Amino acid sequence: MADITWISNEYEVGDFCMLIPGFAGQPIKAFDKNGEDITSTVFATNGFMKVDADYNPKPFEEWSIKDWPQTYQNPTYGNMYATGIAFAPPHSISKPMKSANGRAISPAPPRTGMPSGVIGKIVAENIAERIKSGKFERKHTANMGRMGAACIVSAGYNMTKGLGATITVSPVVPDWEKYPDWGRNIKSTVGEIGLAGHWIKLFLHYMFLHKAKGYPFWWLLPE
Amino acid sequence: MEKQNKVTTAYKDEFYPPIPTKATKFWRTCLIFQIYSVLKFNLKIMLIVVKGHS
Numbered sequence: 259m260a261d262i263t264w265i266s267n268e269y270e271v272g273d274f275c276m277l278i279p280g281f282a283g284q285p286i287k288a289f290d291k292n293g294e295d296i297t298s299t300v301f302a303t304n305g306f307m308k309v310d311a312d313y314n315p316k317p318f319e320e321w322s323i324k325d326w327p328q329t330y331q332n333p334t335y336g337n338m339y340a341t342g343i344a345f346a347p348p349h350s351i352s353k354p355m356k357s358a359n360g361r362a363i364s365p366a367p368p369r370t371g372m373p374s375g376v377i378g379k380i381v382a383e384n385i386a387e388r389i390k391s392g393k394f395e396r397k398h399t400a401n402m403g404r405m406g407a408a409c410i411v412s413a414g415y416n417m418t419k420g421l422g423a424t425i426t427v428s429p430v431v432p433d434w435e436k437y438p439d440w441g442r443n444i445k446s447t448v449g450e451i452g453l454a455g456h457w458i459k460l461f462l463h464y465m466f467l468h469k470a471k472g473y474p475f476w477w478l479l480p481e
Numbered sequence: 482m483e484k485q486n487k488v489t490t491a492y493k494d495e496f497y498p499p500i501p502t503k504a505t506k507f508w509r510t511c512l513i514f515q516i517y518s519v520l521k522f523n524l525k526i527m528l529i530v531v532k533g534h535s
Contacts, residue, residue, distance in 0.1 A: 280524070282532070294508045296486055298515050340494055344493045370486075376533055380496060402532070403508075404532075405533035406529030406530075406532065406533050407529070407533075408526045408529060408530075411508065418510070418512070419510055421509060421510075424522050426522070426525050426526060426529060427531050428532075446525060446528070446529060448525070450518065450522075451509055452508070452509040452510070452515050452517075453509065453512070453515035454516075454518035454519040454521075455522075457519055458519060458526075480527075480531075481530065
């Protein structure tokens with residue numbers, strides 16, 4: 259039994275407790291060229307940057323993947339983008355719940371790793387095309403409701419006895435219109451522990467470094 | 482001083498994680514099956530990556 263005493267002397271009791279800092283952006287201020295404070299225009303109250311998402315408050319039953327951003331561009335200042343964990347999500351992914359004590363439990367969407375890589379890539383491509391052509395077409399999009407992700411967790415290092423947990427999710431944000439039963443493609447949303455995960459992770463390590471260092475044919479390697 | 486043994490028990494039975502059976506542990510490190518898994522997961526990941534891009 260774990261007893262945790264919070265700073266406010268409020269007790270929460272559970273079998274396993276994990277203390278993590280609040281998931282919020284940096285307290286950055288923004289000013290326009292006239293010196294006016296535009297922080298509330300650029301950033302949401304949680305410190306993340308507003309992008310082309312639907313921030314209108316709505317109940318869980320009305321959440322949709324269309325609420326999520328496509329091009330990750332600030333709607334007011336088109337020269338600013340926020341990728342990965344920098345953009346303000348329209349809402350959480352899972353249904354907000356409450357503990358027995360009334361404490362809100364609202365899991366934050368995972369926006370690290372693979373989704374961030376894909377988002378960063380399409381933003382870079384849109385910016386490059388804008389610079390080259392002078393036109394602002396925003397051809398490249400990456401909605402998290404249409405994007406899958408893979409994650410591999412190491413669980414032991416050994417080429418014949420090691421383990422890795424391979425987790426794939428498709429899409430990251432559940433699309434209840436396309437997949438009314440589970441919100442996700444069940445064939446593509448799997449999790450398995452085994453040697454295969456360890457081998458794949460080892461391969462990915464070399465692949466990412468090959469790409470990061472710009473070695474030959476790095477541009478062929480996907481995010 | 483008398484040393485107290487601290488016994489930790491979960492609140493409910495379902496809070497205990499499922500323990501893998503011998504068969505489960507065998508398949509996790511069976512080379513032939515895991516080679517097949519590597520191919521299967523690589524295909525899944527590639528499809529996810531391809532479909533995820535606009």
